[in-house]
Amino acid sequence: MRVLHIITGLGVGGAEQQLRLLLRHLPTPCDVVTLTNPGTVAEGITADGVRVTDLAMSGNRDVTALPRLVRLIRDGRYDVVHTHLYRACLYGRIAARLAGVRAVVATEHSLGNSQMEGRPLGPGVRALYLAGERLGRMTVAVSPAVGARLHRWGVPRRRIRVVPNGIEVERFRFDQAARDRTRKQLDLPDGAFVVGGVGRLAAGKRFDVLLRAAAALPEDVVVLLVGSGPEETALRQLAVRLGLANRVRFAGESTHESATRAAGPGPAPGSGDGGGAVDSAPDLADSVPDLADSVPDLPSLLSAMDALASPSPEEAFGLALVEGLASGLPVLYASCPALESLAPGERPGAAYCPSDPASFARALHGLRGDVPPHRSAPAAVRHYSITRSAEQLMGVYASLVPGPTPEVNPR
Numbered sequence: 001m002r003v004l005h006i007i008t009g010l011g012v013g014g015a016e017q018q019l020r021l022l023l024r025h026l027p028t029p030c031d032v033v034t035l036t037n038p039g040t041v042a043e044g045i046t047a048d049g050v051r052v053t054d055l056a057m058s059g060n061r062d063v064t065a066l067p068r069l070v071r072l073i074r075d076g077r078y079d080v081v082h083t084h085l086y087r088a089c090l091y092g093r094i095a096a097r098l099a100g101v102r103a104v105v106a107t108e109h110s111l112g113n114s115q116m117e118g119r120p121l122g123p124g125v126r127a128l129y130l131a132g133e134r135l136g137r138m139t140v141a142v143s144p145a146v147g148a149r150l151h152r153w154g155v156p157r158r159r160i161r162v163v164p165n166g167i168e169v170e171r172f173r174f175d176q177a178a179r180d181r182t183r184k185q186l187d188l189p190d191g192a193f194v195v196g197g198v199g200r201l202a203a204g205k206r207f208d209v210l211l212r213a214a215a216a217l218p219e220d221v222v223v224l225l226v227g228s229g230p231e232e233t234a235l236r237q238l239a240v241r242l243g244l245a246n247r248v249r250f251a252g253e254s255t256h257e258s259a260t261r262a263a264g265p266g267p268a269p270g271s272g273d274g275g276g277a278v279d280s281a282p283d284l285a286d287s288v289p290d291l292a293d294s295v296p297d298l299p300s301l302l303s304a305m306d307a308l309a310s311p312s313p314e315e316a317f318g319l320a321l322v323e324g325l326a327s328g329l330p331v332l333y334a335s336c337p338a339l340e341s342l343a344p345g346e347r348p349g350a351a352y353c354p355s356d357p358a359s360f361a362r363a364l365h366g367l368r369g370d371v372p373p374h375r376s377a378p379a380a381v382r383h384y385s386i387t388r389s390a391e392q393l394m395g396v397y398a399s400l401v402p403g404p405t406p407e408v409n410p411r
Contacts, residue, residue, distance in 0.1 A: 001028045001401055004078040006069070006092035008085035009037030010052070012228075012253040013200065014319050015084055015109040016041040018165050023050050025166075025390035028397075031076060035065060035088055040253070060087055066095055073099035079401050080105060083136075086117055090128065093135040103400040104136040107163075111146050112314040115204060130154055137400050140393070142317045143337035161396050164338065165319050166386030172326035174375040175303045182296045182304035186249050192222045193368045196305035196329075198298070198320035199312070201229035206334075208238055209311035212357035215242040217365060226251045226301055254298045302327040307367050310334065313355040322384050325350060328375025332363050338384065346380035 003026070010016050010032075020041055023030055031051045034042055038054040046052050053072065057065045073081060073095055081099075083092035083106045096104045110117045116125065133139060133155055140163045141147035147162045188194060195214065199205045207225060214223045225235070225248065232250065239248040302308070308324035310333045318336030325331055325339075325347070333339065334355035339347050353363045382388075 001080065001397060002076065002078045003028055003030045003080040003082055003397065004033065004073060004076055005030060006033045006035070006081065006083045006088045006095075008035050008088040009039065010034045010042035010045070011037050011039035012041060014165075014317075015107075018109070018319070019084055020045050020048070021166065021168065021386045022390055022393065024048060025386050026394065027390075028394070031078075033069065033072060033092075035091065057087075066091060066098075069095040070098045073101060079103060080397050082107070084109060086125075086129070089136075090132040093132050097135050102137065103397070105138045105140060105396060105400070106133070106136050107140040107142065108146055108150060108316075109142055110316045111141075111149050112316060113149065114314065126153060133159075138396055140396060144341055145337035146316050161392075163389055163392045163396065164341075164384055165317050165322075166384050166389030167319070167323055167326060167381070168386055169326050169377070169381055169384075172299050172302060172323050173377070174328045175299065178296075178300040179303040182300045185294075185296060186224065186251070186304065188222055188249070188304070189220070191220060193220050193307075194222050194224050194305045195364055196224045196226065196302065196308045196324070197310070198226045198301075198308065198324070199310070201225065201227050201232045201235060203231055204312060204314065205229075205231075206311040206313065206355055207231070207235055209355055209357050209360060210309050211235065211238055211242060211244060211248065213309075213360035213364060214247060215244055216357065216361040217368070219247065221247065221364065221368065223248045224251060224301065224305060225249070226254050226298065228253050251301060252295055254295045254301055298323065299327065302329060305329055307332065307364060309353075309360060309364065310336065311353075311355045311360060321350070322381060326377045326381045328377050330367050332360065332367075342380050342383065346378065346383075348378050 005019060007019060023045060032045055033053045033055060035055050035057045038052060042052045055065045055068060069091060078101060080103045081092060081096035081101050083089040089106045093104050115121055130153060138159055138161055139150060139155060140161050141150055142165050144162055147160050150160055151157055197207050197210050201207060210223060214221050239245060302324055308321060308329045308331045310318065310321055313334045315335040315337060318333060318338045321331045321333055321336050322338050330349045332351055332353040334353060339350050351363065353359050
């Protein structure tokens with residue numbers, strides 16, 4: 001069985017890194033096509049020995065990419081075409097059908113109630129999505145919540161399969177040496193209580209809530225934000241206005257493995273924090289420290305934290321929180337289908353918190369005085385093992401392609 005994965009881009013992001021993990025564990029030959037942006041994750045996939053082809057699309061309406069994609073699918077004689085993210089799902093499904101491949105699978109990574117991939121959902125987006133969906137055979141939802149949203153949109157239940165995102169559980173095991181090393185690299189004060197936020201620095205993630213909560217907490221509370229995005233400048237400016245310039249660290253993008261930053265993240269355009277951002281004051285953003293040359297891997301950054309917080313009120317899965325639990329961290333969330341799918345007794349250390357500064361401040365204050373001397377992951381995180389996810393995905397492929405299916409071997 002030969003599988004072609006088509007994805008919109010391969011910069012650092014949850015869907016992109018999830019694809020790389022799956023490729024490491026799928027027991028069948030795979031190639032990857034990225035429509036644009038062959039970034040850091042593309043380099044990692046290539047280093048893993050998987051071929052990556054960049055179509056170099058110039059934009060959403062670059063239809064010249066379609067015949068090139070059709071030829072690539074035909075030449076590769078693929079049994080399955082698997083698409084990821086909105087643009088790739090649309091172009092990939094059309095190209096696969098034109099190339100004569102009927103086993104077309106799409107994974108829906110980030111469908112919320114009001115947004116998809118950080119963009120508002122309008123009638124046009126929904127109609128185009130459903131038109132493309134009819135060209136495929138199966139849509140994989142990363143959580144039951146996403147599956148329910150797809151069904152409410154009109155996707156038949158028989159065409160939906162839930163395959164949760166997965167993690168390499170052992171990679172996220174708490175590491176005291178990595179904690180000490182990373183906290184020194186981040187120039188964190190001795191005894192600091194470090195609250196982490198992991199994800200794209202976009203408005204929907206509501207990391208402004210976390211900063212405002214920290215401003216109401218004692219000075220030993222430090223916020224560590226891992227990620228980049230359009231709200232970075234606004235968040236830096238907000239940190240300065242709140243008096244948090246020395247209590248916030250911007251780590252930039254981080255992968256599951258160590259990486260070296262070729263250049264600093266630089267200020268990103270921001271739209272403000274909703275309370276009057278100081279757009280004319282880049283010097284304020286520059287006064288907030290970040291990492292100069294190298295970025296620790298995500299497991300090391302999680303080991304350096306004392307708690308992980310996600311104020312985002314609308315998530316499709318909540319992968320970073322699962323990774324935090326695997327590191328033994330207490331986690332606070334406003335939305336996390338991955339954890340909400342588990343029985344309450346299976347997620348010790350995880351707690352719901354409304355997405356407002358006062359609620360997060362109260363919850364974090366309670367955690368601040370209760371840091372355990374040893375950290376271990378709850379057994380339930382193995383429910384989200386990447387090996388298990390790969391096995392389930394192979395089952396989806398097998399339902400569409402006749403013949404024997406290779407078995408997944410743990411690595």
